[in-house]
Amino acid sequence: MxxxxxxxxxxxxxxxxxxxxxxxxxxxxxxxxxxxxxxxxxxxxxxxxxxxxxxxxxxxxxxxxxxxxxxxxxxxxxxxxxxxxxxxxxxxxxxxxxxxxxxxxxxxxxxxxxxxxxxxxxxGEFWVGAGQDATSMVLFTLGTGVGGGIILGDYILEGEHSHGGELGHMRIESPQYGRRCGCGARGCLEAYGSASSVVRRTRDELAEWRGPSKLKAYYTANDDELTAKVIFDIADKGDDLARKIVDDTAYYLALGACAVIATVDPDMIVFGGGMAVAESFRAKIHEYVVRFGLTHPVKQVKVAFAKLGSxxxxxxxxxxxxxxxxxxxxxxxxxx
Amino acid sequence: MxxxxxxxxxxxxxxxxxxxxxxxxxxxxxxxxxxxxxxxxxxxxxxxxxxxxxxxxxxxxxxxxxxxxxxxxxxxxxxxxxxxxxxxxxxxxxxxxxxxxxxxxxxxxxxxxxxxxxxxxxxGEFWVGAGQDATSMVLFTLGTGVGGGIILGDYILEGEHSHGGELGHMRIESPQYGRRCGCGARGCLEAYGSASSVVRRTRDELAEWRGPSKLKAYYTANDDELTAKVIFDIADKGDDLARKIVDDTAYYLALGACAVIATVDPDMIVFGGGMAVAESFRAKIHEYVVRFGLTHPVKQVKVAFAKLGSxxxxxxxxxxxxxxxxxxxxxxxxxx
Missing domain, CATH: 3.30.420.40 (ATPase, nucleotide binding domain)
Structure with a gap:
C-alpha cells in the first residue's frame, strides 16, 4: 500500500x-x-x-x-x-x-x-500547469473546435446539463452576419478562433488578397497542407497576409476572453492547443483583452498559454x- | 436571544x-x-x-x-x-x-x-424566490442597465476582481456594427436589453416606421413619457410597432441567455425588472432560447421571471x- x-x-x-x-x-x-x-x-x-x-x-x-x-x-x-x-x-x-x-x-x-x-x-492546468498559482482559471482549447473549462477554486464548473464551459459557442460576432459555426448558429467564437476556422478564414482572405504572400502557394480549394501551424510559421517570417490572420485570431480570442471576464471574472485565462505557442501571440491576445474588456478586471487578469499539452x-x-x-x-x- | x-x-x-x-x-x-x-x-x-x-x-x-x-x-x-x-x-x-x-x-x-x-x-431569488427549487440559477436584472448574478448551488460567483456576473457586457451583436454600450464597446447585451435601450431602439424604429403606431405620439427627441412600460403596455393592445420592439427584446435577451448557457449551463435563468411581467413575454424569450441555444442544455433549462421585486x-x-x-x-x- x-x-x-x-x-x-x-x-x-x-x-x-x-x-x-x-x-x-x-x-x-x-x-x-x-x-x-x-x-x-x-x-x-x-x-x-x-x-x-x-x-x-x-x-x-x-x-x-x-x-x-x-x-x-x-x-x-x-x-x-x-x-x-x-x-x-x-x-x-x-x-x-x-x-x-x-x-x-x-x-x-x-x-x-x-x-x-x-x-x-x-x-489539470489549474492544478499543476499554467494556472498552478491562480485562484480561478478559464481554459480555452483551440483545436478542430474551441472547447473550454472553468475552474473556480476547487469547484469545476460542470453545468447543470453537463455543458458547463462550452466556450466555443459564446458569441463574438453578429448572429445574422457572422461566420457560420458547426453548431448551426452564426458568430460563435469557434467559427473564428479554432484551428480549422483559422484555415477557413485564410482561404477567404486569399481569395481577395492582391499583394504578395507565401500563402498563395497553398491556395487551392482542398489543400490539406494549409494548416494553422503553416499559417503561424509563415507569419513568423514576416508575411503580411499571414500576420494579419494571426493578428485577427488574437483579436477574436480576446473577444472570447472578454466574454468570460464579464461572466465569471477569473484570475487567469489560459489558451491551449497547437496555436498557443509564441509569446508574441500571447502578448497580442493580452493587449486586445485589455483594450476591449471591462476596464476594472482587465487591469489585473492574467493571460497565459497551457503547459501540459495533451x-x-x-x-x-x-x-x-x-x-x-x-x-x-x-x-x-x-x-x- | x-x-x-x-x-x-x-x-x-x-x-x-x-x-x-x-x-x-x-x-x-x-x-x-x-x-x-x-x-x-x-x-x-x-x-x-x-x-x-x-x-x-x-x-x-x-x-x-x-x-x-x-x-x-x-x-x-x-x-x-x-x-x-x-x-x-x-x-x-x-x-x-x-x-x-x-x-x-x-x-x-x-x-x-x-x-x-x-x-x-x-x-435572494435563488433562496426563496423564482429559483427556490433550482439547483443553479442565473439572474438578469433589466433596468437602466443589465446586471446579473450567477448562483451555483451554495456558491455565489463573485469573481476574482469583484466583477462576476456583469452579464450586460456579454456580446450578442457585432463589435464593429452593433449598438454602442455605455461601457464604450459595441454589441453588448446591455445596449439592446436594458429598459433604457428598449426606449432607444424604439426611437430609432419610430424614425423609420411608415405604418400607424400609437408610439408615434411619443416621438419627440426628449420625451420622458416614452418608457419601456409604455411600450410594453401599447404592445399588449396589439400595436404592430410596439409588438415588434417587444419581440426583438425577447430575442436579444434570449441571446444573452444562450451565452450564459454556453458558459455556466445553469438549471434556471431568471429575468427581473419592470419589463419582466407578462407570461407571453417570458414564453417568447424561452422560445428563442430553445431556437438559438445549444441543443442539449436548452431542452431542459428553465426560464422564469423574478418574484421578489426590490x-x-x-x-x-x-x-x-x-x-x-x-x-x-x-x-x-x-x-x-
Missing amino acids: ASTPLFVGLDVGGTTMKAAVVDDNGTPLSKPVVMNTEPERGQEAGLETMCETIRRAVAAAKLTMADITAIGVATPGLMDLKAGLILDPPNLKPWKNVPVRDRIQNVFKLPTIYQNDANAAAY DAGFIGTAGGARLAMKKLPRPEGVKG | ASTPLFVGLDVGGTTMKAAVVDDNGTPLSKPVVMNTEPERGQEAGLETMCETIRRAVAAAKLTMADITAIGVATPGLMDLKAGLILDPPNLKPWKNVPVRDRIQNVFKLPTIYQNDANAAAY DAGFIGTAGGARLAMKKLPRPEGVKG
Missing part, C-alpha cells in the same frame, strides 16, 4: 485513450499508457479497452490496484455527468449511452469520478478524483 | 437603502426600513445612515442587536469585495474607497459579509450572511 494517495487518470479521445497513475502532487508516476479507442468496434470493446488501459497504467507505475485511492475518467461530450453516461458524441460513433462510470467502478471496486475532457484538461486531460481527471475524495460533505441545512 | 439564527440584510442603492431582519427560512420579520442614501452628503454620513438603517430594521422586528447572528450588506459596484470597499460607483458620487464592511462590523461587533447588489438579488437584494444579502455562517472550512491540502 502506498503511503500517499494515488489516482489513475484516464482520458478517452476519439482516436486514442491515455492513462497514468498520478500522485497527490499531480506528478504522473510513469509515461501515460496509450491505446487505440477504435469506437467502430463498439462500446463493449471500448469499455474493455478503458479497463485495460487503466490496468496497464497501474502496472507501468509498478503498482497494483490496491495502491490506488480513486479513478478519474474523462471523455468528450455529449454526456450525462450525473448518470455517468457517454451519450452520443460525434467522434465516438456508434457509441450511445455508454455507462462509463459504473462499469469502471464495478470492475475495479474503486471510487470513480467522470468528467468532460475539456473540464478535466482545465483542472497530458492535461489525464492529470486533470486524476486531480478531479483526488478533489472528490478530499471534499467534505456539504453542511446540512444550507440550500444547494 | 432568538431560538433560530436571524440575519440583517442591508441593500444600499443610489437613491435609497433598505434593510430588514430575515429569519433562517428567508422570511423578513418586518417590512423593510427605507432611508435616503444621499451620497452627496459624503461617505461618512452614508456610513452612519447604513448603521442607522440596520438599527431601525432590528427595532422594527422588535429585537435587539443581541438577537442577530450576522449582517449582510450589498452595494452597487465598483467595489473590492475582498477588501470590503465601495470603490467609486457612478451612482454613489462622490464616495470613494468606503470601508463598508469593516465599519459595520466594528460598530455592531457582528460577522459582516459584503456583496455586489446584483449578486445579492440573484441569491426585496431580493436585502433578502439575498441576509442569505449570503447565513451562508457564510453555515459554511464549513475548506478541507486542508486541497488547492483553492
